[in-house]
Amino acid sequence: MKGNIAVLPGDGIGKEVTKGAVEILEAVAQKFGHEFEFQYGEIGGGAIDNTGSPLPDETVDICRKSDAVLLGAVGGPKWDNHPVDIRPERGLLKIRKELNLYANLRPISYYSSLSEASPLKKELIEGADFVIVRELTGGLYFGKPSERVTREGKDAVVDTLFYTKEEMHRIIKLAFELASNRTKKVTSVDKANVLESSRMWRETAEEIAKEYPDVTLEHMLVDNAAMQLIRNPKQFDVVVTENLFGDILSDEASVLTGSLGMLPSASISTNGPNLYEPIHGSAPDIAGQNLANPIATILSAASLLRLSFGLEAEANAVEQAVEAVLEKGFRTGDIADEQSTKLSTSEMVAEIKTVL
Ligand code: ATP
Numbered sequence: 090m091k092g093n094i095a096v097l098p099g100d101g102i103g104k105e106v107t108k109g110a111v112e113i114l115e116a117v118a119q120k121f122g123h124e125f126e127f128q129y130g131e132i133g134g135g136a137i138d139n140t141g142s143p144l145p146d147e148t149v150d151i152c153r154k155s156d157a158v159l160l161g162a163v164g165g166p167k168w169d170n171h172p173v174d175i176r177p178e179r180g181l182l183k184i185r186k187e188l189n190l191y192a193n194l195r196p197i198s199y200y201s202s203l204s205e206a207s208p209l210k211k212e213l214i215e216g217a218d219f220v221i222v223r224e225l226t227g228g229l230y231f232g233k234p235s236e237r238v239t240r241e242g243k244d245a246v247v248d249t250l251f252y253t254k255e256e257m258h259r260i261i262k263l264a265f266e267l268a269s270n271r272t273k274k275v276t277s278v279d280k281a282n283v284l285e286s287s288r289m290w291r292e293t294a295e296e297i298a299k300e301y302p303d304v305t306l307e308h309m310l311v312d313n314a315a316m317q318l319i320r321n322p323k324q325f326d327v328v329v330t331e332n333l334f335g336d337i338l339s340d341e342a343s344v345l346t347g348s349l350g351m352l353p354s355a356s357i358s359t360n361g362p363n364l365y366e367p368i369h370g371s372a373p374d375i376a377g378q379n380l381a382n383p384i385a386t387i388l389s390a391a392s393l394l395r396l397s398f399g400l401e402a403e404a405n406a407v408e409q410a411v412e413a414v415l416e417k418g419f420r421t422g423d424i425a426d427e428q429s430t431k432l433s434t435s436e437m438v439a440e441i442k443t444v445l
Pocket residue numbers: 102106162163164349350351368369370371372373374375380381382383385423
């Protein structure tokens with residue numbers, strides 16, 4: 090098959106890890122007889138330096154014309170106090186809106202060879218394998234008004250939690266679709282004992298559950314979910330929740346695998362290309378030193394093959410190659426211990442390519 094992939098390396102280690110993932114995609118293309126074309130776009134601090142905008146129109150255009158987008162990471166200390174605002178709403182939140190990326194999928198898988206990397210007890214996390222589905226374009230992060238106000242003469246503030254029923258429906262439906270192909274359990278997370286929005290969320294989940302008789306629906310309050318993720322993560326298959334809750338829970342869940350450098354994500358669009366990125370940031374402390382773990386981005390590329398191109402065997406091959414390399418004891422610095430062989434970013438990419 091032929092595929093058009095937009096690559097947005099961004100800043101810091103984003104450049105190094107996307108380079109590694111593109112190499113793996115090229116190796117996949119060669120091995121399985123596909124043709125991928127890569128179009129590069131600027132985003133983040135580098136884009137500000139070169140174009141004056143953290144998300145130039147040209148980048149959005151490249152993305153819209155692609156079949157899938159691979160993103161590295163954006164930002165860094167250089168732009169923290171920059172006159173051009175690099176805050177999320179100008180860069181990352183904007184691309185989510187532009188591409189209608191309404192759902193963020195974060196698979197959390199336990200790697201037996203990395204059990205020492207997590208601060209959690211091995212017995213608790215061994216075998217854990219679930220996906221967090223986070224709503225990405227609604228809720229508190231986008232609701233208007235969001236501003237400082239004066240109310241009853243007092244300095245005050247308002248943020249708005251707004252969702253349409255349709256927005257809830259499409260994300261919860263996606264969770265049920267995913268669960269149908271997994272172990273058939275959806276845990277819907279809300280705060281229905283307090284929030285009106287959560288009561289509509291619950292009602293919507295119940296309606297959708299009727300269409301999926303073989304999928305079990307469970308409701309869980311977000312405070313309890315935060316605890317259960319650590320106490321008993323093996324109970325979960327697909328966890329679905331709104332934007333703010335999902336932001337917090339997905340970072341919390343990352344502790345299970347021990348390093349940010351291991352965790353991929355996929356953002357699903359209503360009508361255009363999906364976007365795939367590691368969950369970590371631009372890691373200014375190690376940027377440009379060939380030290381970053383490229384696995385999160387390589388696993389994001391595996392999701393790209395599976396979800397955007399339907400290349401299941403190819404995606405599995407990449408995931409198995411990553412596991413095989415870890416089994417051999419190869420590690421980048423973030424996941425290394427005394428027994429492991431320490432590799433640079435490019436060496437790790439080369440090892441994964443060898444076993445692909
Ligand atoms: P952002 O605000 O962009 O999310 P951040 O400051 O929250 O950035 P990261 O940039 O993700 O966080 O970095 C957090 C820590 O994790 C840093 O010490 C960084 O070096 C480390 N880290 C992040 N990603 C990786 C990786 N792929 N390989 C190795 N270390 C990483």
